[in-house]
Amino acid sequence: MNYSEAKYEMIQQWGVLGSSWGINKTEAQIHGLLMISPEPLSVEDIMEELKISRGNVSMSLRSLMDWGIVHKRFKLNERKEFFESEKDVWKLATKVAQERQKRELLPVIEMLTRIQNIKDPKATKEEVSEINTMSKALLKFANQSDKVLSKFSNADSSWFFSTLVKLIK
Amino acid sequence: MNYSEAKYEMIQQWGVLGSSWGINKTEAQIHGLLMISPEPLSVEDIMEELKISRGNVSMSLRSLMDWGIVHKRFKLNERKEFFESEKDVWKLATKVAQERQKRELLPVIEMLTRIQNIKDPKATKEEVSEINTMSKALLKFANQSDKVLSKFSNADSSWFFSTLVKLIK
DNA sequence: CTAAACTTTCAGAATAAAGTGAAACAAATT
DNA sequence: AATTTGTTTCACTTTATTCTGAAAGTTTAG
Known part of the structure; x- marks a missing residue:
């Protein structure tokens, strides 16, 4: 080639x-x-x-x-x-992660936070229970992801890779 | 609401x-x-x-x-x-990660592997050097990501979250 | 100040993606 | 085996995105 x-x-x-x-x-x-x-x-x-x-x-x-x-x-x-x-692959990755966190994750977290703990006598018990359970689980996951991304964005590559090596062993 | x-x-x-x-x-x-x-x-x-x-x-x-x-x-x-x-948020996330790994990461790794170590007397030294340096750095990063994703996909959520807690502290 | 060289914007054209609905297909019931 | 009920496909329409190119805007130099 x-x-x-x-x-x-x-x-x-x-x-x-x-x-x-x-x-x-x-x-x-x-x-x-x-x-x-x-x-x-x-x-x-x-x-x-x-x-x-x-x-x-x-x-x-x-x-x-x-x-x-x-x-x-x-x-x-x-x-x-x-x-x-930008030619530093690490910087590229963190920039992209940062932007996506800002553009995508934050709006979802905002929405999920708003719909926590719905109470509504007009809806069935099952409906209310299901949306509350799911939105709570999703919010927990989204918040965890947010934290990981923040850590990732602010870390330098050597820290990250040495952590990775331990993580993926 | x-x-x-x-x-x-x-x-x-x-x-x-x-x-x-x-x-x-x-x-x-x-x-x-x-x-x-x-x-x-x-x-x-x-x-x-x-x-x-x-x-x-x-x-x-x-x-x-x-x-x-x-x-x-x-x-x-x-x-x-x-x-x-699927209502288990962990399973949702790993399924999506798995599919994206398969659809997006693997083709890129395949391509980067194919273009490693270009030699071409018709191109300038700088061009060849630059594409070789970048493709090598990108491949390294892609391979690392692949490993992390595989680990993530096969792990169960309790392992992952306990690791995360340590990671993001 | 004017002209030349270059950059940016944006309305409309081109292209691509998503959505419809009717027809074809498949399965179950009588 | 005919009818009913439900599912899938696909040619066509609609909608959304991307791209073009000409016009407007900037900057620099004489």
Whole structure:
């Protein structure tokens, strides 16, 4: 396998992975491209490499910057803006985890908290009992997950990996 | 907040969560509905409750059964089929983790393995070096994640929570 | 200040995903 | 074996998401 085949594979698969993670395909591909690029790339570079429009590249870069995994960079004596990906895999993972925690876990915890301990004479005993039992169990699980994620996000990789080694033995 | 408001909230929020996890909204809502239902429900029950078509309910139930989190159930002296959700939150979480590991992590590991150690005289030294460094780092991380997930999937909840307590202290 | 070079935005077009409903299929009952 | 009851499929419609490209906005240099 030569370099351009490998590059193509990487970008494509990253796109597929992104899709199943709710990140759109093009965004994920741009991220994949930046990740393996030795130099920061300009909007033009990305347009050309992935054959997508200026508007799309611009929007996607903005979104990747919102995720905190792509950064603007200026080169000396160049007006143009360049973009580079976070390359530390640990930092990438924690950034993504942090964002997902914020966007997905917190709203669920908020909802589950709101519906704790329903009492309603109009509903059957079974219905009330079931929703209370489930929402309590789910909330407990969500809170545990939240704590683990917070710990994960703030930890450094060496701590985490040494813990993992113990955990998975 | 009364019972039907809570039920509505739960189903809606579960739908939103599903979407951002790549599970379609309706599927997630059906799962949410089954999760808080004290009795297994029939296709008709679900159609009526969520105002969706027979075809859609049927397809969605099939997919949820593929995930392993919804099961068919027969009631005595009833020809009709009923469906119920797995209600053990721990089992739910491990099933989902298992499926995602299989659908998402394994293909990425496969790809990263294939592109290890690219050599190509036509590409620049920097390009080759960068893709090799990144793919190696990503593969290491993916393999670690795979191990953790396997451990997680096969563990029982009591082991996991006692480990967590230590981990997050 | 004006022009040139570059960047961003956004309305509408294109594409993809989800949902419908009627027809085909299957099973059980008489 | 015919009818009734229930289930599944799939071509088509609807809805949602993504992408384009031209216009507006910025910045820098002369």
